[in-house]
Amino acid sequence: SLITLFSLFTLFNMVDVLDTVRLYIKEMVHLAGPQMKIMLMDKETTSIVSCAYGQNEMMQKEVYIFERIDNGVQREPIKYLKCLVYVRPTPDNLHLLQEELRNPRYAQYYIYFSNIVSKADLKMLAEADEQETVRDVQEFFIDSIALSSNLCSLSIPRPYEHTVMSMSIQSHRRSTEAIIALLLSLKKRPLIKYQRSSEDATKLAQKVGEVIRREAQLFEETFLDTLLLVIDRFEDPVTPLLNQWTYEAMVHELLTFKQNCVTVEGNKYVLNERDDDFYAKNICSNFGEIGANCKALITEYQQKANTHKNVESIADMKQFVEEYPQFKKMSGSVSKHVAIIGELSRLVGAHNLLEVSELEQSMVVDGDQARTLDRLKTLLAHPKTTQGDATRLIMLYALRFEGTNGADLRALVQKMRSTETTETLMALLKYAGTARRRGDLFGSANPMEITKRFIKGLKGVENVYTQHIPLLQQQLEAASRGRLVDGVWGVVNQEAIPATRIDHIIVFIVGGATFAESALVRQWNERRRSQPGLPSVTLQATHVHNTTSFIDQISAMRQ
């Protein structure tokens, strides 16, 4: 085939999805060669590129103009530019691309698709290339947004059909494509297991298996060391409803990331680990640590600022000019983090979040109903408690004490005086109530869990705000020990990979992941450094939620 598969896998041992994306994009630009370039993308590939490279970095590679192929803006021809096209192979994009090739605006085209292209589509494209401006066409299987080394998102905040509790056909297709591309970019042919209780997970797993069989040629040179675990958000509706206290998760919870961008008081800031040391170091630090580290950063900055004041000789001046870019970068970083942390801290105070979070945690982890109800009533009446926090507390209460709380819950909901809240709550219980969940979310049925909790209670809690551990931890432990029970977990392709050979787990979460889970995976992968047998984990999800977007997703189901 003229479409050459491009393999960079051998360049790295640890699975790092962000690095993979960066390598592929770098290769795209490299293949187009020197000279000025324009990059033509669609909505989704724009996010993908944007999270992997800063504009500065791309400009250093002579890509100066970035354009959307699908925003309807009339682009003017610039005949001396090379054009890098990186789009998803959707019918719309292919149509737009044909138009573009019939009347080429740029000198040469280098076309890279983010997924498998059919021969028919390729032929149509070739026919449209009347002016023979196309120099290269390849499939580069980068089809979801890599937010960090272990997390990628499809950025579909509402994947469900309005009336039914299963994904829309588009979301379903999109998810399949994203999984296939991830597998191909990492060169893995996995054993697939899925959560039987979820129709979406089942369908998705089977579809992925089917595509792997159909595209056997593409999967020829892949590794058999991976488990793909398809799970559904409804098994753990609690994690996205909790307040978070690590930097990344907190920023998303309180300020809401748009990909890797966040807006504070009208200023936009980009947070990424690649060129922001402070962020990289503190991404999983808790709020207390961040405060202390930020103070240290400011002190360091002030010292540097002072040394820069003493410029006396030409030598000093030379040194100053040499160090200035670094210093400037630091000053940008300081003002960014001070602004963000300042805003976080203001919100924590203004909304009484420490108290709210303490109640959330003790409710979910200890489960003392009478005590919870008392404190819940007090907090709901508290003037600082926001509508959003009240909703989340009631939702957690409803989930935690489902079946034993009818009258109390009605009373609480009535106080909210919002039919919307009531309806969303009903949708939530239908979506993720005990009737649907199979797992032991609150550890109440398992005697081991009860004992563990009892011992923990005796020892005292280390941090009351971070007691809860997402269900994902249990699922990963079971998967890595080969203890996924057949009754709960279905298997797709029976290519037997012995459990001992599983070196990597890809978890796809239907209905979205959270940064709390990403942090958990990060720590898990850290552990792998000292425990080489432990499989590494990559998380892929339809979206990365905070409480607001998660409630939105549920709220959309009821309509």
Add this chain to the structure above:
Amino acid sequence: FQMNESKRLGTELKFYRLKAHLRSHKTAISDNENKFDEENLQRIMVVQKQLETVVDNLLADCPTDSQCEARIILTKLKDELLLIHLRVLHNHKNPITEDNSYAESNIYEEEATSMMMQQQQKRGGMSDLAKEMKDKAEVSLQLENDISNIEAIFSDLHHIVHEQGDFIDSIEENVESCVNDVKRGQRDLREAVQHKGRTTTMTAAMVGGVVVGAPAGVTAGSAIVGILGTIGGVVTGFIGGNWFNKHAKKDAQE
């Protein structure tokens, strides 16, 4: 901790540069002090004027607070400039003879150099003296060039500092918010190509290289690259060829 760090730093940097110019300017003057010709004097006075303007501009940038450190130093600088000005004029009117007063009024100069010069003058013949004067005139000219170069870099740097303040390094944000900017950039790019014959491309390329984020700057700088690009495109256009047709044929055969 001040949030408006970038602007302040820009000013500060300007300021250190200025201090350095001043020092070299002063050395140049004192080296030539005893024997200015009319042309030399003209040049030095031009530089002098430029410096004074820069100082005045900086002073305007400064907060009006009389305690402001920058303001105090700038005022001192201005005084010094005035002193130099006066001294240059003075020495021009009374050449060579005023050795004593010169040594007195100058605290920074290396006396050794001037003494050596005097000795040389006594020993060497007229031709040596003439050669020496010529050398010195060249040095002075060089210095003047240096100063204006530094000044250019200086204002570029200040420009960058200013630019970076507003620039968000996110492709997505910029693609979404800069549709208009891109249009403007494309217009500028065309203009840049129209200017392709001009010799200013080198400077433009430099500006283009540094002003990241502003399509106008980038495109202006890339005129030469753009031209090469066209040529390259034509050449590979011939070599490249029938990729798709071949593919289409192959498909048809299959």
